[in-house]
Amino acid sequence: xxxRSFLRGAVLFAVTLTxxxxxxxxxxxxxxxxxxxxxxxxxxxxxxxxxxxREETTDDEHQFQTYYVRIKVLTEKGKDLAVVHIPxxxxxxxxxxxxxxxxxxxxxxxxxxxxxxxxxxxKAKHFQVDTxxxxxxxxxxxxxxxxxxxFRYKDYLASTPTWDIQQPxxxxxxxxxxxxxxxxxxxxxxPRDSNIxxxxxxxxxxxxxxxxxxxxxxxxxPPLNTIRQRVEFYxxxxxxxxxxxxxxxxxxxxxxGKTYLRPSDTLKKAAAxxxxxxxxxxxxxxxxxxxxxxxxxxxxxxxxxxxERKKEKLKDVRNAEDVWKQQSxxxxxxxxxxxxxxxAAGLKAWPEIVADRGVIMFDPNYLYGGxxxxxxxxxxxxxxxxxxxxxxxxxxxxxxxxxxxxxxGVTFPDSGAVLTQTPADTYENNVIQRIANLSIxxxxxxxxxxxxxxxxxxxxxxxxxxxxxxPDELKKQFNEAMLGAFPDGVQAEFDRFLGLDDYNSMLMGxxxxxxxxxxxxxxxxxxxxxxxxxxxxxxxxAQDKRTxxxxxxxxxxxxxxxxxxxxxxxxxxxxxxxxxxxxxDFAALKIESTTAENTVEVTREYVRNFTLLGPEGxxxxxxxxxxxxxxxxxxxxxxxxxxxxxx
Numbered sequence: 001x002x003x004r005s006f007l008r009g010a011v012l013f014a015v016t017l018t019x020x021x022x023x024x025x026x027x028x029x030x031x032x033x034x035x036x037x038x039x040x041x042x043x044x045x046x047x048x049x050x051x052x053x054r055e056e057t058t059d060d061e062h063q064f065q066t067y068y069v070r071i072k073v074l075t076e077k078g079k080d081l082a083v084v085h086i087p088x089x090x091x092x093x094x095x096x097x098x099x100x101x102x103x104x105x106x107x108x109x110x111x112x113x114x115x116x117x118x119x120x121x122x123k124a125k126h127f128q129v130d131t132x133x134x135x136x137x138x139x140x141x142x143x144x145x146x147x148x149x150x151f152r153y154k155d156y157l158a159s160t161p162t163w164d165i166q167q168p169x170x171x172x173x174x175x176x177x178x179x180x181x182x183x184x185x186x187x188x189x190x191p192r193d194s195n196i197x198x199x200x201x202x203x204x205x206x207x208x209x210x211x212x213x214x215x216x217x218x219x220x221x222p223p224l225n226t227i228r229q230r231v232e233f234y235x236x237x238x239x240x241x242x243x244x245x246x247x248x249x250x251x252x253x254x255x256x257g258k259t260y261l262r263p264s265d266t267l268k269k270a271a272a273x274x275x276x277x278x279x280x281x282x283x284x285x286x287x288x289x290x291x292x293x294x295x296x297x298x299x300x301x302x303x304x305x306x307x308e309r310k311k312e313k314l315k316d317v318r319n320a321e322d323v324w325k326q327q328s329x330x331x332x333x334x335x336x337x338x339x340x341x342x343x344a345a346g347l348k349a350w351p352e353i354v355a356d357r358g359v360i361m362f363d364p365n366y367l368y369g370g371x372x373x374x375x376x377x378x379x380x381x382x383x384x385x386x387x388x389x390x391x392x393x394x395x396x397x398x399x400x401x402x403x404x405x406x407x408x409g410v411t412f413p414d415s416g417a418v419l420t421q422t423p424a425d426t427y428e429n430n431v432i433q434r435i436a437n438l439s440i441x442x443x444x445x446x447x448x449x450x451x452x453x454x455x456x457x458x459x460x461x462x463x464x465x466x467x468x469x470x471p472d473e474l475k476k477q478f479n480e481a482m483l484g485a486f487p488d489g490v491q492a493e494f495d496r497f498l499g500l501d502d503y504n505s506m507l508m509g510x511x512x513x514x515x516x517x518x519x520x521x522x523x524x525x526x527x528x529x530x531x532x533x534x535x536x537x538x539x540x541x542a543q544d545k546r547t548x549x550x551x552x553x554x555x556x557x558x559x560x561x562x563x564x565x566x567x568x569x570x571x572x573x574x575x576x577x578x579x580x581x582x583x584x585d586f587a588a589l590k591i592e593s594t595t596a597e598n599t600v601e602v603t604r605e606y607v608r609n610f611t612l613l614g615p616e617g618x619x620x621x622x623x624x625x626x627x628x629x630x631x632x633x634x635x636x637x638x639x640x641x642x643x644x645x646x647x
Contacts, residue, residue: 028101028146029053029070035144036105040074043211044170049078051167052144054174058161060181064152065159071145071169078169082139084147087121090128093153100147102136110138112147158235160185163207165196165229171212176231178205184237188366190230198231207231219539222551222612226361236367244367249410249417256351256412259319260336263344266321271345281381284345289388289397292338293503296328297393300467331391335375338390348380354409354422362408364419376404376422378411387423394463394503399429402457402554406611427555427609430456434485434532434558436513439565444519446490452509457554459507466500478509487534490515525638529576530591530604531562533632540618540625550613550621560604569641572600576634583624586610589631600636 041050052070059065071081082102088095100112116134123129136145153159163176180203187205189196199206215228238244274291275284315322320340323329329337335351342349353372355362362371377388389395389404405425410417431454438448454462466474478494486492490513498508517527528534540550566572575593582588587608594601606628613621 028099028148031103031107031144035072036103036107036142038072038074039142041072041170041172043172044214047078047170047214048075049073049081049169051169051171051174054167054171056161056163056174056176058159058178060159061179063155063159064150065161066148066150068148069146073139073141073143073145075141079139079141079143082136082145084134084136086132086149087129088132088151090120090130093151095132095149095151097150098132098134098147099149100134100136100145102139103144103146104138104140105142112136160233160235162233163231165207165209165212165231166215167212169214171209173210174208174212176207178233179203180205180233184235186234186236186239186367188230188232188234188363190225190228190232190363192365194229196229196231205233216548218543218546218548220550220552222549223358223360225359225363227548232366234366234368238367241364241367245364245410245419246417248369248372249412249419252353252410253412253417256336260333261340261343261351261412262319263340264319264321267324267340267344270324271341274341275345281347281379284347285342285349285379285381285386285388286397288341288345288347289338289390292334292341292390293393295323295334295337297331297334297391298328299331299391300393300464331393332375335377335389335391338377338388339379342377342379350378350411350413351375352378352409352411352420352422354404355407356403357405357407358403364408372409374404376400376409392460392464393467395460396456396503399456399460400425401460402611405554424611425457425554427557427607430458430554431557431559432458434560434562436531436560436562437565438513438531438562440517440527440567442520442567442569444516444525445514446517447514448512450492450511450513452511454507454509458556460503462497462507462509463500463503466497478511482511484535484537485532486513487517487528487531490517520638520640523640524573525567525570525640527564527636527638529593529602529634529636530560530632531602532560533604536629536632538625538629538632540622541629544622546618546622547615549615550618552608552611552613554611556608558604558606561601562603563599563601564636566598566600566638568598570638571641573637573639575600575636576602576604576631578631578634581624581627581631583620586613586620587624587628589628591631591634593636602636604632 035052041047044050050072052072053068054070055068057066071078073079073081086095098112098116102110104110112134114134114137116132119131119133121129121131136147139145158181161178165171165174187198189198196207196209212229215224221227236244238247271288274287279287317323317326317329317333320337323333323337324341339349339351353375355371356374360371375391377390379386379388386398387400388397389400392401395401400422402425405422408419408421411420433453435451435453436448438446440446462474462478465477469477475494479492482492482494492511492513495510495512498510499505500507518525572595575595576591577593578589578591580590587606587610589604589606591602591604
């Protein structure tokens with residue numbers, strides 16, 4: 001398994017408590033006249049609030065952390081910060097000495113007197129996360145919010161704090177301090193080119209910052225760990241990246257070789273029952289994959305309690321054979337089982353443990369094995385690597401969940417462990433086709449049927465939602481997803497899914513539409529040319545510049561085919577057409593129209609052939625999306641046909 005921190009409670013504590021400031025001293029600060037009177041901050045125009053001061057102190061010699069924060073509320077929205085949530089690991093950490101007050105702009109002080117609530121968030125047999133919640137009283141626009149608190153943790157725990165320098169709001173000034181008692185202490189600063197400096201004075205590490213900009217809030221950002229100004233402390237046995245990751249790979253290789261990847265007689269027999277002697281490697285790989293997909297994936301159902309396991313006489317899972325015998329396991333266990341069965345069938349296969357790109361972007365210089373969390377599988381077919389994701393229920397063979405593409409992991413071939421990057425996806429794998437057949441009467445009323453045909457990750461998202469929700473909730477979520485897909489005045493009601501239980505087939509969602517699409521004006525009748533795009537909120541159009549990378553998750557192809565049956569007495573005067581809008585090898589748009597005696601058909605094909613884009617390419621992205629948004633606003637103009645005159 002990947003290297004885990006021996007400080008489980010401290011690591012969770014450090015990760016979940018980010019965003020709360022602290023106090024090392026015993027008294028609150030007296031507000032200045034400028035702070036009381038301020039109604040805005042010129043360095044944070046339009047901000048709902050600003051942090052006047054934040055302080056966080058960690059004393060590992062005496063096992064405590066203190067937090068202190070002062071916030072100036074500038075608008076109604078800023079008043080939300082009066083409700084404070086403090087997650088912590090119950091049993092390992094105690095939250096103590098919570099004090100707070102609110103200072104009105106006239107200097108009136110209202111102390112916190114209400115007792116905080118201790119709420120249970122997550123509870124397992126040996127693990128519980130609670131949240132301490134309190135609300136500062138009588139908050140007004142113009143108030144200063146001030147609170148401090150302390151955490152005390154068990155003597156056997158060593159704390160490695162994470163200092164989130166950037167917050168949702170502008171920070172005027174902040175001070176961080178860490179007194180360490182351990183050896184092998186290291187720290188990671190994000191981003192790498194940051195001007196944050198860690199000072200070390202005989203084991204006391206400090207950071208002082210001022211005028212820290214708020215966290216970015218752009219569309220389609222990568223995980224915050226890649227862009228948020230942050231200092232993360234940790235202990236490591238190695239000071240070199242190659243040495244560290246080689247050691248991680250060696251430990252995991254030895255562990256997996258003795259447990260999950262050992263070809264036991266039980267697994268050999270199971271694999272032999274799945275495949276036929278004349279099967280090709282591709283057929284073997286797919287048959288074994290299908291068998292693993294049928295097993296109970298507890299990531300999408302639930303793990304049995306210890307009482308249930310005891311009643312059913314199920315022993316703890318220690319290897320792939322145990323998973324197979326119990327016909328159940330979590331995603332990582334099923335991924336390793338797939339590799340073991342593939343090897344038992346004579347295939348060249350190996351696992352890879354990767355960073356979840358939806359949570360973090362892997363940093364090789366951050367020497368912490370816990371960055372790698374998810375197992376995928378690689379199988380050699382005709383000498384070519386094929387990646388598979390057995391951990392993801394209903395994921396087609398040969399497709400990776402988007403969070404497992406373009407990420408880094410450790411593979412385990414026979415030669416040892418290797419640090420590698422997973423491949424990018426292709427737009428041909430991920431297609432959503434929207435087909436509408438609509439009839440319009442002379443008053444502008446519309447009715448018809450819309451079909452959403454999805455493949456790849458577009459289909460996987462809904463299949464996995466179906467596993468985790470009942471039919472009514474799934475219907476509700478699909479209806480909500482359709483809200484922005486139709487013109488004003490048009491309503492849709494989801495009817496049913498076709499192919500929901502067959503992950504190897506396309507998935508079709510069927511909806512009925514009705515409503516009004518407008519009314520004739522004089523002799524003209526104007527319809528939205530791109531039915532599914534008339535209310536589309538195109539990203540990147542309003543933002544001229546960007547300093548944050550773009551992460552669109554995966555490449556995609558959209559295909560729309562809309563046929564209008566026209567009201568009697570009207571003909572088409574003009575209809576949409578965009579024959580060739582391209583952005584190099586990144587994206588393309590094509591719109592065509594075909595008219596007949598009483599119908600007009602509009603097709604639109606949009607291809608996005610990239611996933612990640614740095615700020616240096618944003619101007620081209622912005623330019624393309626502006627053109628795309630303009631093209632999608634084209635209209636269909638109908639003209640009333642003059643009635644034939646009698647003799």
